[in-house]
Amino acid sequence: MGDPTDDSHETFVGSIDQGTTSTRFLIFNRSGEPVASHQIEFKQYYPQSGWHEHDPLEIISSVEQCIEGAVKDLENQGHAKASIKAVGITNQRETTVVWNHETGEPLYNAIVWTDTRTQALVRKLKQRLGADKLQELCGLPLSTYPSVGKLLWLLANEPKVKDAYEKGNLAFGTIDSWLVYRLNGGPNKNVFVSDPTNASRTMFMNLRTLDYDDQLIDFFRLDPRKVHFPKITRSSDREAYGRLESGVLKGVPITGCLGDQSAALVGQKGFSPGLAKNTYGTGCFLLYNVGEKPVFSSHGLLGTVAYDFGEGNRMYALEGSIAVAGSSVKFLVDNWGFVESSSRISQLASTVEDNGGVVFVTAFSGLFAPYWIDDARGTIYGITAYTNRGHVARATLEATCFQTKAILNAMEKDSSRKLAALAVDGGMSNSDLTMQTQADLIQIPVLRPQMRETTALGAAIAAGLAVGVWESLDELKSVNVEGRTDFTPRMPEAKSREMFERWEKAVQMSRGWSA
Numbered sequence: 001m002g003d004p005t006d007d008s009h010e011t012f013v014g015s016i017d018q019g020t021t022s023t024r025f026l027i028f029n030r031s032g033e034p035v036a037s038h039q040i041e042f043k044q045y046y047p048q049s050g051w052h053e054h055d056p057l058e059i060i061s062s063v064e065q066c067i068e069g070a071v072k073d074l075e076n077q078g079h080a081k082a083s084i085k086a087v088g089i090t091n092q093r094e095t096t097v098v099w100n101h102e103t104g105e106p107l108y109n110a111i112v113w114t115d116t117r118t119q120a121l122v123r124k125l126k127q128r129l130g131a132d133k134l135q136e137l138c139g140l141p142l143s144t145y146p147s148v149g150k151l152l153w154l155l156a157n158e159p160k161v162k163d164a165y166e167k168g169n170l171a172f173g174t175i176d177s178w179l180v181y182r183l184n185g186g187p188n189k190n191v192f193v194s195d196p197t198n199a200s201r202t203m204f205m206n207l208r209t210l211d212y213d214d215q216l217i218d219f220f221r222l223d224p225r226k227v228h229f230p231k232i233t234r235s236s237d238r239e240a241y242g243r244l245e246s247g248v249l250k251g252v253p254i255t256g257c258l259g260d261q262s263a264a265l266v267g268q269k270g271f272s273p274g275l276a277k278n279t280y281g282t283g284c285f286l287l288y289n290v291g292e293k294p295v296f297s298s299h300g301l302l303g304t305v306a307y308d309f310g311e312g313n314r315m316y317a318l319e320g321s322i323a324v325a326g327s328s329v330k331f332l333v334d335n336w337g338f339v340e341s342s343s344r345i346s347q348l349a350s351t352v353e354d355n356g357g358v359v360f361v362t363a364f365s366g367l368f369a370p371y372w373i374d375d376a377r378g379t380i381y382g383i384t385a386y387t388n389r390g391h392v393a394r395a396t397l398e399a400t401c402f403q404t405k406a407i408l409n410a411m412e413k414d415s416s417r418k419l420a421a422l423a424v425d426g427g428m429s430n431s432d433l434t435m436q437t438q439a440d441l442i443q444i445p446v447l448r449p450q451m452r453e454t455t456a457l458g459a460a461i462a463a464g465l466a467v468g469v470w471e472s473l474d475e476l477k478s479v480n481v482e483g484r485t486d487f488t489p490r491m492p493e494a495k496s497r498e499m500f501e502r503w504e505k506a507v508q509m510s511r512g513w514s515a
């Protein structure tokens, strides 16, 4: 292991990628190539307008099925499953799970990061003394997005959750800690951990110490004796995450854990300050490596942890989070039947030359970075008798690109540096039209790697580093370099600026709808 001259590729690392709409398990070789995979879409629950839930047990079962499917795929290629040395986990962040600490049974559905039921609660929290000091402790602004509001809502509205809290039996976790806990067999082993990239999304973790902060827990009026929080441990660790307790990979250690956006930064090898990646999945998230010290944004961005691979190998990031990206495409497919699948949306958008004056503010969950407008909702401007579905499709794709432009503007102000190029990945980055539009709007090249499972690769890297499949980050330099597509700006800058100004006008007009 760890010998770069060994090209047998008989050493593999597995990666659980638990995203918002689907779960995947991928198996990577030492060259960072995926050799086997399995993916399952799971059910989305929308019990009321603005509510979004997942069934925590369905998530576990989707992970188990994906592991089984991918391992079968590997074995069909003539490889032994024993050559899988470790498993990494990467996951949708902020999504909140509560369970009974003694039995391991969930007490409610997982409340998903996009859910806006906490809007009124968050407004009240913003009035509380000390609210203006939170971001400089944890890096996040108060909004419906982090886990904390979801936990407070559950305590206020779900008697089972409140009861468990009063009895000191309440376990709170993000998807990573739920997966680690259950895959280790639940209450028997009680492996209850999280990594700093996930914990930094709860609002309970201090960004400097990478540990829970009493000031934060006090502000939210929680009694730390009544709620069990997962222990925060580094993102790559040989022991802390335990091992798979059952299934085809029983006994294989879990040695890596990263929130999905951090994992994508790692998978894109954004290891040096000044490098950035943008992942166009359900939402879209731009992470910019700021180095070994946290940066607290003054322009609507989030301070977060890029990865924690131990002393001397710990990086922070500035993040721009967009709530709705691929989900707007899915909306056009599922709710409005514009085309039969997401992969066809560019085709429809290409039937027109431009957006025909249409701007779609896709604020289904309000607007996140850098605007933080909680009372905006999806609004289409500029419809005339001339408008057809192609214009709306185009305006939908452009909405994510405009928000990315706004985030880059904020990032330049926070960091005083201009980005040279933007590395991209995620489902929506498959659209050439979207990526060209992105390059045109930000006026810098957009670089799309050939292998776009960078999120899963990042978790595999975290896991592989812990067990010596890779000895250092330097070994990964050549991974996923070949076959990159570069989109260079083609639109004149003046036209690009004019389009962006219209977008900004539409954003201001979308305020106040859900007041």
Ligand SMILES: Nc1ncnc2c1ncn2[C@@H]1O[C@H](COP(=O)(O)OP(=O)(O)O)[C@@H](O)[C@H]1O
Pocket (backbone or CB within 6 Å): 019, 020, 021, 022, 280, 281, 282, 283, 325, 326, 327, 328, 329, 330, 342, 343, 344, 345, 346, 426, 427, 428, 429, 430, 431
């Ligand atoms: N060719 C495409 N063009 C535009 N959007 C796409 C395309 N392919 C997938 N998507 C969108 O990408 C999203 C899925 O991306 P993925 O990275 O798998 O997301 P997640 O990890 O959040 O589940 C879906 O919302 C889908 O609508």
Ligand SMILES: O=P(O)(O)OC[C@H](O)CO
Pocket (backbone or CB within 6 Å): 019, 020, 021, 091, 092, 093, 094, 113, 259, 260, 261, 281, 282, 283, 284
């Ligand atoms: O499911 P994704 O890929 O859009 O990512 C979800 C994010 O982690 C939410 O913060």
